[in-house]
Amino acid sequence: MERKEMLKELVSIFEEVFEVEDMEITEETNSDDIEDWNSLNHLTLIGEIEQAFNIKFSMQEMLEIKSVKKILNIIEKEKK
Numbered sequence: 001m002e003r004k005e006m007l008k009e010l011v012s013i014f015e016e017v018f019e020v021e022d023m024e025i026t027e028e029t030n031s032d033d034i035e036d037w038n039s040l041n042h043l044t045l046i047g048e049i050e051q052a053f054n055i056k057f058s059m060q061e062m063l064e065i066k067s068v069k070k071i072l073n074i075i076e077k078e079k080k
Contacts, residue, residue, distance in 0.1 A: 006053075006075055010068060013048045017041055030067035053078070 001009075011025045018036050031037040037045075046062055049055075049071060055078040057065070065071055 001079065003072060003076065006072055007068070009052055010049070010071060013045065013052060017045045017048055025068060027069040027072060028067070049075075055079070 007025070007027065011023060014025050014034075015021060015023050018034060018041065031042075042062075042065070046057055046065070050057060053075050055075060057074065061074050065074070
């Protein structure tokens with residue numbers, strides 16, 4: 001799966017988790033850009049990403065995830 005396709009899938013996940021349609025999500029989007037990106041939604045987001053991409057984040061990765069770019073980098077690493 002190409003990075004562009006992964007980003008498209010992530011946008012769908014973000015829209016579902018944050019209950020917002022047509023979210024403007026780019027690789028540069030981070031937790032400060034999304035008002036509802038709190039600890040509870042972070043865990044929900046992690047779970048949805050793990051399920052969609054069939055991966056498992058380490059505890060360290062979960063703590064480090066603060067941006068879409070970081071998520072994409074981890075997914076790419078896991079898929080290799």
